[in-house]
Amino acid sequence: MKKNMKHINTILIANRGEIASRIIRTCKKMGITSVAIYADADQTAPFVKQADVAIHIGDSEPIQSYLDQQKIIAIAKEIGADAIHPGYGFLSENASFAKRCDDEGIIFIGPKSSAIESMGSKARAKEIIQSSGVPIVPGYNGSDQSNANLKTEANKIGFPVLLKATAGGGGKGMRIVFKEKDIEFAITSAKREAKSAFGNDELLVEKYIESGRHIEFQIFGDQHGNVIHLLERECSIQRRYQKVIEESPSPIMTEHLRGTMGSAAVAAAKALEYDNAGTVEFIYDEKTGEFYFLEVNTRLQVEHPVTEEITGLDLVQMQIESAQGIPLQLNQDEVKADGYAIEARLYAEDAANNFAPVTGTVHTFEFPRVEGIRVESAIESGSKISVHYDPMIAKIIAKGPDRHTAQAKLKYFFQHLICQGTTTNLSFLQRLLEVEDFKNGIYNTHFIEEKIDLSTIDNITKNQRYEAAIATTIYDWSLREKNRKVLRAIPSGWRNNFYEYQTEKYVIDNEKTEIKYRYVGDSFSFFVEDKEFKVIILETDLTHIRISIDGIQKKYTISKADKNCFIHSSFLGNVKVIQEDRFPKKEKEKVNGGYESPIPSQVVKVHIAPGDKVKEGDPLIVISSMKMENVLVANENGVVEDVYVEEGHNVEAGFLLVKVNEQ
Numbered sequence: 001m002k003k004n005m006k007h008i009n010t011i012l013i014a015n016r017g018e019i020a021s022r023i024i025r026t027c028k029k030m031g032i033t034s035v036a037i038y039a040d041a042d043q044t045a046p047f048v049k050q051a052d053v054a055i056h057i058g059d060s061e062p063i064q065s066y067l068d069q070q071k072i073i074a075i076a077k078e079i080g081a082d083a084i085h086p087g088y089g090f091l092s093e094n095a096s097f098a099k100r101c102d103d104e105g106i107i108f109i110g111p112k113s114s115a116i117e118s119m120g121s122k123a124r125a126k127e128i129i130q131s132s133g134v135p136i137v138p139g140y141n142g143s144d145q146s147n148a149n150l151k152t153e154a155n156k157i158g159f160p161v162l163l164k165a166t167a168g169g170g171g172k173g174m175r176i177v178f179k180e181k182d183i184e185f186a187i188t189s190a191k192r193e194a195k196s197a198f199g200n201d202e203l204l205v206e207k208y209i210e211s212g213r214h215i216e217f218q219i220f221g222d223q224h225g226n227v228i229h230l231l232e233r234e235c236s237i238q239r240r241y242q243k244v245i246e247e248s249p250s251p252i253m254t255e256h257l258r259g260t261m262g263s264a265a266v267a268a269a270k271a272l273e274y275d276n277a278g279t280v281e282f283i284y285d286e287k288t289g290e291f292y293f294l295e296v297n298t299r300l301q302v303e304h305p306v307t308e309e310i311t312g313l314d315l316v317q318m319q320i321e322s323a324q325g326i327p328l329q330l331n332q333d334e335v336k337a338d339g340y341a342i343e344a345r346l347y348a349e350d351a352a353n354n355f356a357p358v359t360g361t362v363h364t365f366e367f368p369r370v371e372g373i374r375v376e377s378a379i380e381s382g383s384k385i386s387v388h389y390d391p392m393i394a395k396i397i398a399k400g401p402d403r404h405t406a407q408a409k410l411k412y413f414f415q416h417l418i419c420q421g422t423t424t425n426l427s428f429l430q431r432l433l434e435v436e437d438f439k440n441g442i443y444n445t446h447f448i449e450e451k452i453d454l455s456t457i458d459n460i461t462k463n464q465r466y467e468a469a470i471a472t473t474i475y476d477w478s479l480r481e482k483n484r485k486v487l488r489a490i491p492s493g494w495r496n497n498f499y500e501y502q503t504e505k506y507v508i509d510n511e512k513t514e515i516k517y518r519y520v521g522d523s524f525s526f527f528v529e530d531k532e533f534k535v536i537i538l539e540t541d542l543t544h545i546r547i548s549i550d551g552i553q554k555k556y557t558i559s560k561a562d563k564n565c566f567i568h569s570s571f572l573g574n575v576k577v578i579q580e581d582r583f584p585k586k587e588k589e590k591v592n593g594g595y596e597s598p599i600p601s602q603v604v605k606v607h608i609a610p611g612d613k614v615k616e617g618d619p620l621i622v623i624s625s626m627k628m629e630n631v632l633v634a635n636e637n638g639v640v641e642d643v644y645v646e647e648g649h650n651v652e653a654g655f656l657l658v659k660v661n662e663q
């Protein structure tokens with residue numbers, strides 16, 4: 001057992017984004033000096049400005065910066081940091097880094113390296129945890145990794161099975177296999193994805209729990225052998241096996257179940273002689289009421305604020321105290337839940353395109369202050385979402401005396417959140433909060449695919465489209481007005497021809513929208529698709545307008561980039577208005593039977609060659625983006641006419657990969 005009992009004066013934060021900001025906040029509260037390190041892309045990031053000292057570490061590529069162990073340790077020594085907080089991701093679960101810190105006399109704020117190491121492999125974790133009497137998912141976690149053996153084991157377990165990368169995380173390398181005939185292909189592609197993401201292609205095979213709920217327990221240990229749990233978090237609302245909504249308490253939790261699962265979590269932690277913060281994840285089978293151990297995350301979780309909100313504890317402070325050798329300040333009986341907390345993760349991603357990550361600049365990021373809403377944000381207005389890092393923009397945590405109030409606050413917050421410039425999952429989150437089953441806590445890990453129609457997520461109503469077109473026109477008009485140097489006395493709508501309407505053309509929500517307007521003394525007359533509106537300007541500045549449309553007054557927040565106008569008001573949401581070119585480019589022609597890359601990606605496997613016959617559902621090409629694989633399958637039976645890429649090619653979004661002629 002490590003016994004530091006050493007006071008921490010300065011912490012280097014080996015991380016970035018919202019979690020770096022979160023750690024800095026607790027450092028300030030505890031009178032500890034915070035040192036941020038930052039890569040090129042983060043030069044002006046909020047966390048860099050918040051830290052007491054910020055030191056440039058290198059290139060934007062993580063390997064040159066937030067993953068560069070040697071540089072991080074050198075900086076810590078030079079600045080005299082006595083501890084390193086790794087946050088989550090990056091080096092947080094790297095046992096050799098934790099060990100290296102120890103060897104250098106720097107406190108690693110996390111559990112001891114042996115616990116990190118043994119939990120680093122899902123296969124070994126299952127072995128150890130099973131021996132402590134905690135139920136594990138039935139499956140194979142042995143060393144014979146031949147395809148034939150994995151197939152035999154899958155048959156023994158019975159379909160459906162789940163393949164997982166033993167070194168995995170973030171849902172990478174996972175495949176559900178429903179039928180024996182698909183196992184061979186799934187093993188090959190899961191191994192390949194695991195190899196590219198983790199440098200290790202070992203898999204484990206598990207029984208797939210079809211109506212599973214992800215319920216995890218926050219555990220906490222000190223260096224004196226005390227371990228407690230800080231209640232559960234339910235994280236079943238997931239896409240691509242990754243969480244988007246987390247809440248505590250779990251809607252299905254009973255005192256009895258909490259007692260059993262909590263004891264299992266503590267038993268698992270004790271088996272590891274666990275110190276510091278950790279999370280024991282379980283999958284709960286709705287059909288049988290059984291629960292099984294999934295894995296231990298040996299770090300602070302993204303969703304830790306949910307636990308903080310209902311317990312009133314500061315987990316980062318507890319981590320720092322535990323790392324100093326201070327015993328836990330509370331026992332199990334003293335841990336009590338007060339109210340409900342729900343966290344939603346705001347991502348720069350395109351829900352309608354299989355939640356593909358997107359990059360870009362967030363021109364405006366503003367949100368209302370709502371009592372009981374906590375925002376953990378990585379960005380501010382003007383921040384860029386870079387291709388190098390996770391595209392999470394912020395976490396919003398709502399706390400209420402009951403689940404309904406927490407949901408209502410979250411909904412209210414989202415209505416007023418202004419996030420302009422890049423595609424986000426905001427309307428997806430808003431839609432999710434409206435689903436009756438979610439409101440009632442009835443969900444499992446399939447909720448998103450089963451209950452939400454992603455293709456209509458960003459749709460707006462006709463009236464909202466008209467409203468966006470009118471507000472954009474008024475905004476532009478008032479800008480022109482302000483900039484007009486000549487003919488000051490005549491409003492610009494009048495200049496060409498007094499009697500004629502001006503015309504503007506937009507594309508909003510993929511719909512062409514043409515509007516006509518003219519200035520009529522104290523107001524504007526608008527025609528949008530033959531519907532007439534009377535519009536009065538009340539206030540304007542460079543980023544806002546307040547107008548009345550047929551007597552309804554609203555304030556709009558607007559930012560512009562090139563031909564794109566981003567506009568927000570409550571009840572309208574964040575809408576992008578594209579101003580049409582006067583001479584529009586010819587639309588790219590779609591090729592019949594053509595298969596395009598949906599996102600920028602690398603071709604990892606080409607399954608077909610010109611002349612091959614393919615059946616509907618056959619895999620054609622496997623592409624990989626951000627180390628996640630996507631399989632393009634044939635939409636119909638046919639013959640491959642041509643293949644335009646080879647394995648290893650990098651392609652842009654929309655690149656034509658294969659052409660198949662229907663048969």
Ligand code: ADP
Pocket residue numbers: 137162164168169170171172206207208209210212214238241242281283294295445
């Ligand atoms: P990762 O480390 O990649 O996050 P996990 O083992 O934590 O992988 O699993 C991620 C998610 O995958 C879980 O939250 C759950 O939704 C799903 N999952 C994992 N194992 C199973 C299983 N055996 N049956 C059903 N779903 C599972």
